[in-house]
Amino acid sequence: MSIDLAGGTIYVKGRGGAHIALLTLVSLWALAWALAWALAFTGNSAVAKEPAGTSGNVPKALAVETFLADIARSVAGDRLVVESLIPVGVDPHGFEPTPKDAKKVAACDILIVNGAGFEEFLNKLLANVGGKRSVIVAAAGLAPRGARPDEDGRHETDPHFWLDPNHVIKYVQNIRDGLVSADPGGAPGYARNAESYIAKLRALDAWIRGQVVQVPEKDRLLVTNHESLGYFADRYGFTIVGTIVPSVSTGASPSAKQLVAIIDAVKKTGARAIFLETGTNPKLARQIAQETGIKVVEGLYTHSVSGPGGDAPTYIDMIRFNTRAVVGALR
Numbered sequence: 001m002s003i004d005l006a007g008g009t010i011y012v013k014g015r016g017g018a019h020i021a022l023l024t025l026v027s028l029w030a031l032a033w034a035l036a037w038a039l040a041f042t043g044n045s046a047v048a049k050e051p052a053g054t055s056g057n058v059p060k061a062l063a064v065e066t067f068l069a070d071i072a073r074s075v076a077g078d079r080l081v082v083e084s085l086i087p088v089g090v091d092p093h094g095f096e097p098t099p100k101d102a103k104k105v106a107a108c109d110i111l112i113v114n115g116a117g118f119e120e121f122l123n124k125l126l127a128n129v130g131g132k133r134s135v136i137v138a139a140a141g142l143a144p145r146g147a148r149p150d151e152d153g154r155h156e157t158d159p160h161f162w163l164d165p166n167h168v169i170k171y172v173q174n175i176r177d178g179l180v181s182a183d184p185g186g187a188p189g190y191a192r193n194a195e196s197y198i199a200k201l202r203a204l205d206a207w208i209r210g211q212v213v214q215v216p217e218k219d220r221l222l223v224t225n226h227e228s229l230g231y232f233a234d235r236y237g238f239t240i241v242g243t244i245v246p247s248v249s250t251g252a253s254p255s256a257k258q259l260v261a262i263i264d265a266v267k268k269t270g271a272r273a274i275f276l277e278t279g280t281n282p283k284l285a286r287q288i289a290q291e292t293g294i295k296v297v298e299g300l301y302t303h304s305v306s307g308p309g310g311d312a313p314t315y316i317d318m319i320r321f322n323t324r325a326v327v328g329a330l331r
Contacts, residue, residue, distance in 0.1 A: 059109035066305045070315045074197040079186040115139040118159035136178030138171040164231035165201045214331045221271040241271045266292045273329040277302045297329045
């Protein structure tokens with residue numbers, strides 16, 4: 001058997017000089033690229049995901065929300081990678097997991113959730129993916145505030161603990177303890193990282209207090225899109241005058257009676273601004289503003305951080321941005 005190359009084509013000759021096969025050079029290049037991509041997404045992928053400075057099997061961690069992933073990364077440090085299930089800018093209240101999301105959950109060793117009923121889709125998702133994993137409930141141990149009653153007198157539990165950074169100290173402690181349980185070898189680093197981040201949260205709390213004093217007490221009145229800023233208001237001396245959506249979830253809709261009630265509340269209290277989260281349809285807020293003269297402040301980061309080049313790429317940036325927006329509108 002012999003091989004001849006002529007005109008960019010490989011000829012493979014059998015006995016007697018018969019041509020028994022041929023491949024073009026272009027085909028060989030395509031085959032080589034296909035093999036390279038296959039290797040990149042199979043055998044080499046596990047190595048690429050292992051954090052620098054670690055050895056052995058490192059748990060795969062997945063946080064449901066982007067702000068929770070950022071908090072968890074501050075505790076994990078370089079020991080392990082923490083990914084986010086819900087993409088940046090997506091409202092967790094309306095999140096519908098895809099088969100790709102289910103694969104992410106199935107592949108993780110540690111799942112970090114907010115808890116307090118926030119992730120309504122989670123029980124069904126976990127039942128479908130099966131398997132075993134450590135679940136860290138960030139809000140475990142925190143006492144929830146009750147949202148204001150709806151027209152039927154029902155109270156919902158408010159899960160938005162993270163909008164008060166003092167509650168996030170408990171998040172950090174729970175995440176630290178959960179990571180130590182799943183990965184005992186990383187315990188010293190997790191403890192150091194948690195202590196450092198808690199110090200940043202305490203500094204953030206002091207900074208917020210210093211900003212809020214610029215707003216006269218009589219003007220510390222908040223009108224929001226839905227029940228999300230209650231913990232922030234409780235901590236820093238604001239009063240929630242009303243919400244457009246009468247629920248802790250953005251999926252509910254206000255009745256005509258409820259819209260009339262919030263317009264009356266704005267007129268009666270003299271509230272000066274309605275605060276909307278990123279991604280919120282401002283139509284109803286603008287209608288209320290037209291009726292009352294109140295201003296509409298859009299773009300608060302309440303459920304997601306921004307992208308790396310945005311105004312709030314981290315949890316701490318998110319709270320700072322919101323504080324500046326609130327203070328700037330009311331002082």
